[in-house]
Amino acid sequence: MLLIALALLACKREARELRTDPPATDALNGVVPMANRINGGLPRIFIAQGSPYENNAYQLGQGKRLYDWFNCKGCHANGGGASGPALTDGRWRYGPDPVSIFLTIRDGRPHGMPAFANRLTTEQIWQLTGYVRTMGAYSAQTAAPSRNDEMQSRPAENRAPAATEIRMPPSR
Amino acid sequence: MRALATSLALLCAGCTGSQTVLAPMGPQAAQLNWLLWSFILICGIIWLLVMFVLVLALRYAAVPSQRGERRAAVIVGVSVAASALVIIVLTVMSYAATRGLSVAADDPLVIRLRGYQWWWEVTYTDRRPDRMLVTANEIHVPVGHPINIELSAADVIHSFWVPNLVGKQDLIPGRRNDLTFTASRPGVYRGQCAEFCGLQHAHMALLVIAEEPAAFEAWRDAQLQVARPPETIEQEAGRTFFVSQPCAACHTVRGTNAAGTLGPDLTHVASRRTIAAGLLETTRGSLAAWIADPQTIKPGNNMPMVTMTPEQLRAVSAWLVDLQ
Numbered sequence A: 001m002l003l004i005a006l007a008l009l010a011c012k013r014e015a016r017e018l019r020t021d022p023p024a025t026d027a028l029n030g031v032v033p034m035a036n037r038i039n040g041g042l043p044r045i046f047i048a049q050g051s052p053y054e055n056n057a058y059q060l061g062q063g064k065r066l067y068d069w070f071n072c073k074g075c076h077a078n079g080g081g082a083s084g085p086a087l088t089d090g091r092w093r094y095g096p097d098p099v100s101i102f103l104t105i106r107d108g109r110p111h112g113m114p115a116f117a118n119r120l121t122t123e124q125i126w127q128l129t130g131y132v133r134t135m136g137a138y139s140a141q142t143a144a145p146s147r148n149d150e151m152q153s154r155p156a157e158n159r160a161p162a163a164t165e166i167r168m169p170p171s172r
Numbered sequence B: 001m002r003a004l005a006t007s008l009a010l011l012c013a014g015c016t017g018s019q020t021v022l023a024p025m026g027p028q029a030a031q032l033n034w035l036l037w038s039f040i041l042i043c044g045i046i047w048l049l050v051m052f053v054l055v056l057a058l059r060y061a062a063v064p065s066q067r068g069e070r071r072a073a074v075i076v077g078v079s080v081a082a083s084a085l086v087i088i089v090l091t092v093m094s095y096a097a098t099r100g101l102s103v104a105a106d107d108p109l110v111i112r113l114r115g116y117q118w119w120w121e122v123t124y125t126d127r128r129p130d131r132m133l134v135t136a137n138e139i140h141v142p143v144g145h146p147i148n149i150e151l152s153a154a155d156v157i158h159s160f161w162v163p164n165l166v167g168k169q170d171l172i173p174g175r176r177n178d179l180t181f182t183a184s185r186p187g188v189y190r191g192q193c194a195e196f197c198g199l200q201h202a203h204m205a206l207l208v209i210a211e212e213p214a215a216f217e218a219w220r221d222a223q224l225q226v227a228r229p230p231e232t233i234e235q236e237a238g239r240t241f242f243v244s245q246p247c248a249a250c251h252t253v254r255g256t257n258a259a260g261t262l263g264p265d266l267t268h269v270a271s272r273r274t275i276a277a278g279l280l281e282t283t284r285g286s287l288a289a290w291i292a293d294p295q296t297i298k299p300g301n302n303m304p305m306v307t308m309t310p311e312q313l314r315a316v317s318a319w320l321v322d323l324q
């Protein structure tokens, strides 16, 4: 009996939400940024939905696909940085929290980060936000995006810390 | 008796149609069809023989004896030799029949077919770069002209199989496979991805439309044109919406600023018979339904739901259905 009960526990599969309803999408777009457009309040619906863009493997996997499809790689490489800053080193010009990253992708940043508001849907921007946060995470997570198709150039996203080398703090 | 008749009728229904190996419409398919029937015939005869001998053996069980054993050894020896012979003959036959399938013909029309989850990108090559052509989910070919298909895949393994024309061949990421076929009669032949490739594998069909060379050239010239300009104010609004929204990041419409390559080319989307890889017939209604909510129609596919107002949806569908 116990064994069967245990086996049945494994039947619960992670739910995949393939799309959000339009009102939910509008609500998800309603982040409340601080005046300097860094950090701010998460939309209430983000928490109400159970933060799927933080802990749902499907959403993170979609983010990973979009990171490739929308050529974030062209400027940020696999996270190590190129003409754009590194995303895996744990240091953020505009803050590590979801709202800052969401605003970065949606509205762009002055020194060369293009705005994606007209090229990605709100849902996709959140998927990317979640994925970018797993790239630079300092603690391990159980939800992970799909495996790399190419050779692995850094530790997998669900392993922490993501940064491969410990650098000295910036001396400013 | 009636059951027999129904099952026979059902069986025969498989002998005609636009997606069957039993109605070959080209030399390659005819060869494969011949191979299939020879195998069925040879193996059928062997099966009958074996059954006959089995019945004999059961009916007249032999009394063990010295002479009987020697005879048994001879019979076993002869059977082994016969089996080996049959296998060799079948091997040679299948080699002969499939040898020509991936050999390039003289002066073929070269078409590149790339598999995506879950649609097909079709590229017509030409020595003149301005006559290169990209379309999706529908391959037009001239009757009687050898076609060389170069198969590749963008994400996972897919498989090309249009049974009326030619046998199966996989599309493999990072690799090119070649396939040669000729359509000998005009018609519409259906194919379907034949290698499981994810959630929407079952909704990944494509059509091969074989037409007379003149009709094919006319089709090709029409497809080479840029998208026709909008005629009504509504269509104009549809185009403006399309190029300023995420649609343009994924789709190309030649003649506009939309140049994305993540989804099917839509320059002449309304000239194609179906949308979403064979899922829906192309009408204004189906276009609007698809754009309004692609994830409910084909769950998990790679086109997101873009939020828009009913007016915007009407406008964009009015424009797209005009892209003949």
Ligand SMILES: [Cu+2]
Residues within 6 Å of the ligand: B158, B159, B193, B194, B195, B196, B197, B198, B201, B202, B204
């Ligand atoms: Cu498939």
